[in-house]
Amino acid sequence: MIMEKIAELFIILILVSVVLNVSSPFLKFAIKLYSFQSLMLAFYIFMGAIHFNSINLYGSFAITVIFKVILIPYFLFKTLKRVKMDKEIDMYIGIPEAVVFAGSLTLLSNLIAQKIIKIGLTFGSFVFTIALATFLIGAMLMITRKTLFSQIIGFLTIDNAIFLAGNSITHGMPLLVELGVLFDLFVSILILSILILNLRRNVAS
């Protein structure tokens, strides 16, 4: 009972961190928020692991922490340092509008989720709403922001949303598959970082 409520809190914190991400133009803060968001996701998985006492989920918790909380933010920080950007400069819409838009996306995803959900999901029925809202807001981040770094953050947010949804409707994918997925994600972040560095260099020269 209490665990369910705490898990809810973690999920809400994921959404809060995404909304904060929309409201802030600072890239360093965005990476920190991403790390925090992944940590909350990991804790959510951990709660599930305790609840169902499943080894699979413990493993999933561990690799989520390793990849999403530590490795990816570390490399993003490194890239950010080399790129020497600290602030999102180009946005198609202003911050307050974007935040309000994020709120309406949350409303929308609430409506959609209520239509879709028929079967009881793992923890509370609103995980799916939050996952959908996180997904949409992540997509919005990718669309409304021009800086490549913000696009990476948006992509990672989308990815977290899918992980959240995946963990809410199943008890986690098989560990082997999850490992592959996270490894792919990690490599794609590396490649995107390389591309950012190269693009900056090309623009500069």
Added chain:
Amino acid sequence: MYELILILPAVALIISIFADVLWMSYLQLVISVLIFSTVITIAMTFSNITVFLGSFFFIDYINLVILITVSTLEMFVAFYSFGYVRTEIASGISKRKFKFYYFWKNLFVLSMMISIVSNNLGIYWTGLEATTLATALLVSFNRTKESFEATWKYVIMCSVGIAIGLFAIVVLYFTTSQVYGESLQSLSFVSIMRASSELDKNFLMLAFILALVGFGTKVGFAPMHNWLPDAHSQGPSPVSALLSGVLLNTALLGILRFYQINWAAGIYYPRYFLIGFGFLTIMVSALSIIKQTDYKRLFAFSSMENMGIIALGFGIGGIAIIGSLLQIFFHALNKGLLFLSSGNVLAVTHERKIEKIKNLSNNFPITSLVLLFGVMGISGMPPFAMFLGEIYIMTGVFRSNILLGFLVFILLIFIFIGLFGKVLKMYTGNMDNAERMNELQSEKVTHRGINDNKRKKTEGSVHPFMIYVPLILLLVSSLLLFYVPPQFLNIVKSASYEFQGRIIF
């Protein structure tokens, strides 16, 4: 035997880390031929669906068709690369760069093979994402600003798309785990097909739609196609050939798998989604082809159009499925030859714009003929094999809906006009005097090395392999119209039965 499909590319991958580039190009030939012959042997002796390597991988009729396609085109590309590497090194690109070229190309082929023969949908996903990552650095091989931007778009869009595909797999896993429990078996395609009647239909439908949108991004279906022309036109030509010819099919395979599951579970209306997306893709690409100014982008749009036709065929069902399966193979060969021969033009002239290239028939006698006939082939003209696939699909379309058939037919005519008119412009046409003067002057200004000055802008400056490989491809593609090996036809027929759920797993 079956394991060799995965082992050989892995061996090539490992060797490519250590070996010298020129050595590697020989080895690559050997390994590609070996892969090809392995696949052919499998195809000759194939009798029923086989699971191997601890049930993580399997071969059935559908992925066998794609496997044959990949190995054939890969072999031709290996031969072409043999010449390509030498030509580019001669023109002053460092050997180290080409070492990476072989490394990434082998990684690409390996991950594509893993995707194609995977029984486990999770592994399929991992392999498909790995192909994106492996090709990312190949697309940006030229290290220009445009190529980096194209790569950026490619990686970001495909990653997001495939992430949605992951969610499709998660939803499917949720459904199947109610039958098999939470284990690897719930993701195994063969097991899912066996239990298909017990699955929740709503969720299967949802999974299909998510997969269509997600993997459809990688196939290049119409609203999600923005990355495709950029990425396919920026890479080195052999890579473009592989990307256009076979990678799109690999991504399509994912959609087909979900379609098969739905079909087996008794959900028949996903076909309308395939028809819709296919038609939309054909329409968008037809409209885009007409206003293209870059010939590699032109061919990229043409592959998009062909994927649309293939999806349309799969959606229509019946005889069109056979057409689509044939089309997968023939399109790969034909698109391969187009990209490879246009690669010759690019390698010599370093020019991507159509209007800047004229009088190919003089300077590139063989290549330009191959290009011209290739374009005829790709639009489904009779002396080439794609006629066969396209006629099957169009027959199916006309049978099911005459109006749709007419619309598609008109769009195909548009595409033919667009493609052929543009390539004809490149083939003929003399430069007028003013332009020639300009050319001479600019050459004086921009000559950079001795190499550049010496080399004439003709076919003679490229390695003979680069000229004859597309020619052989053209001949093969023409030959296949008149003689399709009966074993291959059998496989295609069985694949179409399997696709319609008439083969029990």
Added chain:
Amino acid sequence: MNYNAEHLALGCIQFFIIVLLAPFFAGFIHKLKQRARGQKGINILQFYINFNKLLKKEVVLSKDATLISSLAPYIVFVSYLLILLMLPAFYRYSLLGVSSDVILIAYSLALATFFMTLYAMDQGSAFGGLGASREWFLTVLSEPSLIFIFISLAIYTKQGRITDIFYFIQNGAENAFLSGAHSSSVSIAIPFLLFISLFIVSISENARIPIDNPETHLELTMFHEANILEASGKHLGIYEYGSYLKLTIFLTIMSLILFPYMAVNIYQVPLALTTYFIKMIILCGLIAGVEIVNPKMRVFRAPNVLSVSFILSLIAMILSIRGF
């Protein structure tokens, strides 16, 4: 019936305690801030002394001032007092608990702001108009969140009065966490969201540092101060005391959301009072911490922060509408 008499007596005590403690909390925050900056700090009771001193001074009004100017300070003060009469800070049956509708509270706050800005403009000074427009700029942005917070509390608990709302939450929490009974109507997430949202709103409404800096009198940075720049003597004292009351109102609501514990009878009052005091001290520390850590932000970045608060309260409302 000593039942009602007990309510009346304890309600009165609660009201007087909060009203009397208000300057103390403000002073405590001020002292904390000064200590953190390495200054010696004011006397913690300094605000009482200030108020006393100001009451003795003469009121100077502009010659253009109308009746509004002489009434406004009292209206502002009384509307804050009204809200304090309703709030169940540590005793469940507050004096006006029966009519403590959440909408009434929200609009009493707005009424106070309205009269304060009227006063500012009525004085006819240039700063008054400036301050009034800035005040409304912030209030317009934070009012929706405030209303959403109250409405989502009301929907979440299905109660209309603020006393009932928090009593409901308290009961639910007791049931869920102490006796372990399955209560599907309790959530951690909603109060948490509301708390963050209300925290942001209270920082902006009470002219605290990231949004406003009440300690300076620079025309560029003034929000709240510009409104009462012309006030003097008794009026200024009342305004100052009103702002302490407002701070206390917000802190009290936050403390109730954070950990609702209200006494139902006289025996629980000492414990409840202690809890209340501790909660308030913690919240004061929190606000002081925020004020120390953050620099004053540009005026036009205030909408960013306030929109976040709005969205959080919106999400809370969505969640409470859905039910659990």
